[in-house]
Amino acid sequence: MRGVYAVLLVLVAFPALGLGVSIEGPRNPDGTLAMCGTFTVTVAGAAETTGHVTLVLLRTSEVLRVSLECDGDRLKSAPVQIRRSCDPAATQLSLVAEIGDAIAIATELGAGGCAVERVGKRLSGPGEPALSLRRMNNDTMDWVTAESVEPGLFSAGLNNLALDSTCAPETTHLTLAVGQATARLVLVEEGPVAGRFSGEIVAQMQPDAEDPELVLHLLTTDKEPLLRAVVREGDALALTWDGVDLRRPVKFLPVELSPVDLVLPVGCMAEVRVSVPERPDEVIWFVNGVRQAVEGPSLPVCPDAPRTLDVVALVRQGLLWGRQQTTVTIVPQVRVSFISAETGLPANEPWRCAAPLQVKVEHVQGELESILVGKLGADPRPCKLPVARVGDGVWLSIPFRPAADLGVCGGDVLWVQYVDFRGCYTAYVVLPLR
Amino acid sequence: MKSAAVALALVAGLGLGGVGLEVAHPVVFSTEPLVVWTAGDVPPEVSLGGIPVPALWERSQEGDLTRWTGVVSPWAPLGVWMVCSDRSCQAVLRVSPDVGLVEVRAGPGALLCLAGQVRVADRAGWATFAVAPGYHELLSEFGGEPVRRWVTVHAGERTQVTLVLAQAGTSTPMALPGSTVILGVSLVSPRELPALGAQLRLPPGWEAVPSAGVFDPVRVGELTVRVWMVRIPGSAALEEYTLAVDLGDLGVQAQTTLTVADRLPARVVVCHWDVGGDQLNLALPCRVTYNRLRWAATLVGQELPFTGRVFTQTELESLAAEWQTEP
Numbered sequence: 059m060r061g062v063y064a065v066l067l068v069l070v071a072f073p074a075l076g077l078g079v080s081i082e083g084p085r086n087p088d089g090t091l092a093m094c095g096t097f098t099v100t101v102a103g104a105a106e107t108t109g110h111v112t113l114v115l116l117r118t119s120e121v122l123r124v125s126l127e128c129d130g131d132r133l134k135s136a137p138v139q140i141r142r143s144c145d146p147a148a149t150q151l152s153l154v155a156e157i158g159d160a161i162a163i164a165t166e167l168g169a170g171g172c173a174v175e176r177v178g179k180r181l182s183g184p185g186e187p188a189l190s191l192r193r194m195n196n197d198t199m200d201w202v203t204a205e206s207v208e209p210g211l212f213s214a215g216l217n218n219l220a221l222d223s224t225c226a227p228e229t230t231h232l233t234l235a236v237g238q239a240t241a242r243l244v245l246v247e248e249g250p251v252a253g254r255f256s257g258e259i260v261a262q263m264q265p266d267a268e269d270p271e272l273v274l275h276l277l278t279t280d281k282e283p284l285l286r287a288v289v290r291e292g293d294a295l296a297l298t299w300d301g302v303d304l305r306r307p308v309k310f311l312p313v314e315l316s317p318v319d320l321v322l323p324v325g326c327m328a329e330v331r332v333s334v335p336e337r338p339d340e341v342i343w344f345v346n347g348v349r350q351a352v353e354g355p356s357l358p359v360c361p362d363a364p365r366t367l368d369v370v371a372l373v374r375q376g377l378l379w380g381r382q383q384t385t386v387t388i389v390p391q392v393r394v395s396f397i398s399a400e401t402g403l404p405a406n407e408p409w410r411c412a413a414p415l416q417v418k419v420e421h422v423q424g425e426l427e428s429i430l431v432g433k434l435g436a437d438p439r440p441c442k443l444p445v446a447r448v449g450d451g452v453w454l455s456i457p458f459r460p461a462a463d464l465g466v467c468g469g470d471v472l473w474v475q476y477v478d479f480r481g482c483y484t485a486y487v488v489l490p491l492r
Numbered sequence: 493m494k495s496a497a498v499a500l501a502l503v504a505g506l507g508l509g510g511v512g513l514e515v516a517h518p519v520v521f522s523t524e525p526l527v528v529w530t531a532g533d534v535p536p537e538v539s540l541g542g543i544p545v546p547a548l549w550e551r552s553q554e555g556d557l558t559r560w561t562g563v564v565s566p567w568a569p570l571g572v573w574m575v576c577s578d579r580s581c582q583a584v585l586r587v588s589p590d591v592g593l594v595e596v597r598a599g600p601g602a603l604l605c606l607a608g609q610v611r612v613a614d615r616a617g618w619a620t621f622a623v624a625p626g627y628h629e630l631l632s633e634f635g636g637e638p639v640r641r642w643v644t645v646h647a648g649e650r651t652q653v654t655l656v657l658a659q660a661g662t663s664t665p666m667a668l669p670g671s672t673v674i675l676g677v678s679l680v681s682p683r684e685l686p687a688l689g690a691q692l693r694l695p696p697g698w699e700a701v702p703s704a705g706v707f708d709p710v711r712v713g714e715l716t717v718r719v720w721m722v723r724i725p726g727s728a729a730l731e732e733y734t735l736a737v738d739l740g741d742l743g744v745q746a747q748t749t750l751t752v753a754d755r756l757p758a759r760v761v762v763c764h765w766d767v768g769g770d771q772l773n774l775a776l777p778c779r780v781t782y783n784r785l786r787w788a789a790t791l792v793g794q795e796l797p798f799t800g801r802v803f804t805q806t807e808l809e810s811l812a813a814e815w816q817t818e819p
Binding site (some may be wrong): 136137407408430432433434435438439440455470471473475477478481482483484485486488490491492 | 513514515518519540541542543569570571574580581582583584585590600601603609611612613614615619793
């Protein structure tokens with residue numbers, strides 16, 4: 059204790075003398091000595107070639123006397139480690155301290171000299187702070203690096219020695235975010251001096267109860283909800299800690315629907331089918347946001363009126379869910395009619411055989427080359443009349459005279475018919491002739 | 493119109509003219525089978541818009557024709573279907589059983605209106621309506637006077653309405669020069685006729701004597717038969733003749749044909765034989781009776797009168813079989 063006081067006396071009595079006493083080693087940005095760092099004490103300006111310095115931890119009055127050796131034009135000590143009681147000693151000389159402690163360094167060399175340093179936090183390791191996300195491999199029961207977020211058990215990690223302050227495991231937290239939804243996840247240091255922090259989360263994906271969406275649920279291992287977010291392809295889970303972030307995409311089951319963007323006339327039944335995966339475990343269908351009773355891989359579509367149907371399939375295979383959507387456009391059935399080639403008005407029945415007619419075809423999707431006309435009954439004489447587009451979906455045949463061009467006459471019944479290429483309906487009309 | 497002619501040259505390879513296929517109805521329900529008669533034993537083909545449609549056919553023989561009953565899926569589209577044999581086609585309209593079909597028999601070219609639809613009767617005098625179920629008024633005109641008939645239409649049912657019937661026939665399809673035959677006309681009139689206006693159109697030299705009551709009034713809607721005795725001149729050439737009856741009040745003409753020959757088929761001789769008078773009487777109704785069979789049996793192995801050849805046991809057995817099946 060007498061030595062301590064002597065040092066303190068030196069500190070008080072010779073603060074302005076010319077010796078340069080300093081500590082060289084890792085420091086925090088605020089100038090404090092880094093905890094767990096290894097330092098050397100140097101004395102410059104002394105005439106002696108050997109000597110000692112005394113380090114005093116002011117809080118505990120622990121004294122460490124360190125020899126100095128000549129190192130060029132100055133004197134230098136052997137490495138001295140500043141550590142906590144739980145840190146292993148890395149050098150022969152060490153001083154057990156806590157963050158915030160003050161260390162006085164004094165020497166009696168020359169006219170004497172001294173300095174006071176404070177102990178700060180540990181320095182971050184190389185590449186730190188570093189975030190990580192690992193997934194439990196259910197087959198090997200090992201943690202593996204997670205490249206994406208899918209249903210399972212995850213461990214979010216943070217490596218940052220600077221957060222290791224005491225000999226007790228510390229905690230910190232990071233922010234989880236998916237879209238606009240955020241949550242705080244508490245990370246616990248994995249050991250007293252590990253500087254590695256981790257927290258486990260359980261990821262679940264489920265269909266929304268009402269909407270045609272998939273929802274990602276993040277839970278604690280105690281099943282306490284952390285975060286709930288509607289997710290779509292391209293969404294990602296972001297882990298953020300003090301400006302450092304890590305993003306991992308949400309993994310979806312690849313889903314393909316067939317056909318894509320179906321156009322269907324009223325009355326034509328069709329189905330939208332899950333083509334990928336080939337054998338889904340579960341499919342939930344939505345049409346215009348309304349959940350359908352159908353649960354198989356095919357959704358029958360029964361067009362009842364012209365409109366657009368937004369079809370969404372939520373597909374599960376194993377634990378993975380996927381979402382895919384397509385559009386079914388229901389268009390009116392093609393309509394055919396006979397019109398007067400002279401007036402363009404609808405042909406009245408019975409029509410005079412010698413009067414010229416044209417066939418009007420409406421609501422045509424795509425191209426049309428011809429339309430079939432003929433006579434009902436025996437000797438039907440079906441003829442393909444070329445047609446030309448005259449408007450949006452409206453086509454008009456060339457003019458023809460039933461008697462002269464088709465050889466039909468009074469008492470015969472003329473017909474025109476369009477057969478949908480799917481074979482699901484025909485558009486036809488008959489015209490009695492006189 | 494020139495372009496139309498060019499276009500119409502692109503006729504699909506269907507509907508070639510010729511006989512060889514008949515359908516029971518030009519308009520059918522989607523739920524009923526297709527009934528088709530062909531001359532051959534090759535099943536008809538059914539197509540829609542040029543695309544063949546499979547059909548299950550059952551066949552039976554009716555005289556020289558084969559009757560085919562075909563079933564296609566009732567869910568197949570409605571519209572105009574083609575039924576084709578190897579020689580000809582018919583266009584058949586398939587309609588929903590939600591409507592009812594009304595087949596109207598009238599005079600050829602008669603204008604008919606039912607439930608807002610207008611039809612012109614075809615050459616055979618038929619017109620078909622596909623109308624909603626209900627109670628509809630059928631409108632027409634005969635002899636310048638309107639004719640109205642109420643028709644009850646049921647969904648999925650076929651209703652036949654005879655406005656006009658005028659069918660001519662003779663007591664025999666084949667006769668000898670100098671013989672007398674009966675010419676009869678079965679008729680239904682759409683309106684009351686105070687007297688039947690009928691004018692025969694016979695080959696030159698032929699004579700006709702009306703039976704009693706030929707020109708009597710005709711009641712509306714009732715089947716009436718009027719007959720004439722027709723005398724064929726002995727100098728008549730051996731050929732087929734057309735006998736016609738103009739029914740001016742109904743706007744129709746009833747026609748039939750009669751072949752004049754110097755030899756008759758054995759059946760014609762037997763079914764017209766006057767056993768009591770022991771002579772051939774072609775004016776009698778043709779019927780194979782027990783007495784006529786007995787008479788014919790005595791001539792097996794001998795020449796049958798007016799046939800020019802020996803009557804065989806096989807022919808007798810054929811006539812006996814016909815007698816057995818007659819009611």
